[in-house]
Structure formats: structure tokens, C-alpha cells
Amino acid sequence: MMQIFIVDDHYMVIEGIRSLLHAESGMEYIGHAVDGASCMAFLEENQPNIILMDINLPDTSGIDLCKIVKKQYPSICVLALSTYSQLPVVRNMLANGASGYLLKNASGEEILEAIHIVKAGGEYLCMEMAEALKLPQNTEPLITRREKEVLLLICDGFTNPEIAEKLFVSLPTINTHRKSLLAKLKAKNVAALVKIAIQNGIV
């Protein structure tokens, strides 16, 4: 019997998967969580074979949650579930130990198939993502943690001096980060930077 746990903050999605699993023999729905914290709490008591994990959670991202889960419970397989089809997100999930990636418009059959493959130790990627991952590896445009922090503050309208004060570093430092951001995201100025950041889901 395969035990399955769901982490998603959408009631309807949970209910949909639950109903799907219910009709399937050999798969047991053992609960769900609506955020990262309650997920970790649940895992202290129960370890499912598979977690179906949404990327967008209220308190954290599925990407981070996946990393933590895999670190503490390496035997649990994480199958990512998301509406977003952004490559960097997929890459991050896989890098953090996810065994597969499903888009939320997946059919029932696809979900079941994915669960089976993942359970057997395999990796399942939905068509779109599998195709996309094959394409030219634009691996570089990674922004660092600190840069992301700065980016968020820039998007919120803080000026360099303000950000420097907030992060307890000097102005030249923030300036350097800002310039790296402009270069990495190929933005000409803050306006373009913010637009790119928002449209790429960084913010």
C-alpha cells in the first residue's frame, strides 16, 4: 500500500486528488497540509511514501520545503505540483530532490502514472517540462540569495541608501548588488529590472 500525503493550499485541488486516489487501489491518501509548517508537523508523526507538493504555499515555497523534507526524510519521494511552468522553478525543485514535476492541468491518468513511476524510484516530468529542459541550457542567469533580497527591496521602492541601512551594509555594497542584478537580468535600469523580476516570478 502506497501512502500519499498532499501539501497544497487549495481545497479543491486536495479534494480532487483525494477523490482520484480513492478510486485507485493500492494508493492511500493519509492526509494533507495547507502550508510548510503543518506539513513538517505531520511528518514528525507519519512518513508517507510520496508527497504531492504544491510550489506556491502561504508560508514558504515548495522549493524550500522540498529541500528540508528530503534532508530529514530522504526516503520520501516528492512530486511537485504547480500551475507555473517556469524552467528555473523546475530545475530548483529537481535540484532539491524532487522526483517529478506535474502541471496542475494534468489528467487523472497522468497523475497516477507519475505516482507509480516515482514510487518505483523513477523520475516523472510532464511533457512540457521535459521538452523545455532539453532546450539550450540557459543555466547561468542565477541570482544569489543576497541579490534576491536586494531585488525584493528595490521592487518595494526602497532606494539604495535605505536598503543599505536595512541590511546593515554599506551603500557601495548595495550598489554592487544592484549592478549585478541589472547585468544578470539584462535590465537597462530599475524600471526594466522590476518588470523582469515580476514577470519572471522572482517577486
Next chain:
Amino acid sequence: MMQIFIVDDHYMVIEGIRSLLHAESGMEYIGHAVDGASCMAFLEENQPNIILMDINLPDTSGIDLCKIVKKQYPSICVLALSTYSQLPVVRNMLANGASGYLLKNASGEEILEAIHIVKAGGEYLCMEMAEALKLPQNTEPLITRREKEVLLLICDGFTNPEIAEKLFVSLPTINTHRKSLLAKLKAKNVAALVKIAIQNGIV
């Protein structure tokens, strides 16, 4: 017996609602469509009492679809369903005849309640949206045509001098527009301006 039709491109959401309705007496799930076209095709043969309609569809937007449906079948109640909580979207849906707006993280009870209210001729808005709609009827802070033009160019990363050249006006003029925009949208600088513009659907 209340007949309910679902328009959503996410299998899991459809399945979730279906399972919810199944357990409820007096509500009958009579089918679903994954896009606007198949929705309209279905309606030629069957007219449900209520349509649960997603905003993001592959071929059209729920906003447009709602308008068309209400025009051809005024008696059908449309209950909008979305992950997005942008006010302009909500306003548009309601303006196009939707009887309510639910966020996708709604609980089962909330969904059923909404359906009942809508069926009875009422209007149901989820908490967040109801609150948001109450706030200061920002009808005034309308930006003018010219300002919008400038705003778009700013968002695309053009500098003042560049915009001035593009629009065949002087730099001070663009400066004035930019300052009006900052004031009207209550932005502290371009970064905040771009963020607000994008998040409010202006861009």
C-alpha cells in the same frame, strides 16, 4: 435540483468540485469544459443553473467568457473562480454579470454557501475581495492617455530623454508626466511605480 457546470482547465479542480457536489443533495454536476469554446458548445445543448468559471482559460479569459455567456443566456448564474485576487479583475467580472467571486483556496463549505446564495439570486464575494471592494472607491486616480503612454515606456526601461524623443516632446514634459504618475499611483520612485502598474494590470 440545481444543475452545475464547471469551466476550468485544471483537472484536479474539476475533480475536487465534482466530488464536493456529489456529496451534496440538491446539486447536480452536469459536466465541465476546459476552455471557452467547448463551454459555449456545451451551452448550446444544455443550460445549467450555475457555471463555476475559472478566470484563466487556455483560449480566452473568464472575463470575456462571462460576458458572452450572460448575453446569450442571461438566466445562467456565473460564479467566478480564481487564484488571482486583483481588484480590477474582480470588478470586471462583476461588471460582466458574474454573481460572485471565489478564490481557489476556498473551503468546501464556502463553495457550497456561495452556490446557494448565487442560486437564490444573491451575490457572493469571498472575504478578501469583499473587504477590498469596500475600500476607498478609487474612481478618480485615473491616469490620462498620455500618462499611460509614458508609463508603458517607463516600464519597458526607457529613460526620460529616450521617451521624450520617442514621443516628440521635450524632456520637461516627460518629467511632468512622470511626476504625475508617481503622485497619482502613490509611488516613491520608478521601481515602485512599475510594480504598482504591473500589479494593477495597467501594464
Next chain:
DNA sequence: AAATCAATCGTCCAAACAGATGATTTTTAG
């Protein structure tokens, strides 16, 4: 006809940004 608003242009000036370059110290990862 008067009032309002949009769009245009102007000046002055301080603050913030962005480009170029270089260097040191932590952190992370191989």
C-alpha cells in the same frame, strides 16, 4: 463664456543611479 483639465514647456538643484575598476573577506562546494 467660464471653468476645468490635459498636455506642453521651462528653471533650479540635490539626491540617486549606473558605469568602470579594483580589492578584501567570507562562504560554499568540489
Next chain:
DNA sequence: CTAAAAATCATCTGTTTGGACGATTGATTT
């Protein structure tokens, strides 16, 4: 442990912003 990457700080310079004024023209509305 060691090499690479990230984070830090610095200086210098020209450009762009954004704040605070004021003002004219034309269109729309009342």
C-alpha cells in the same frame, strides 16, 4: 583543503531622477 563564488567595501564620474516652483495652450464640459 583549496578553488570558486558570494558578499563585502571603495573611489571616481557622468547621467538620470525627482522635488519645488511656475506658466501657456488647447480641448472638453458645464
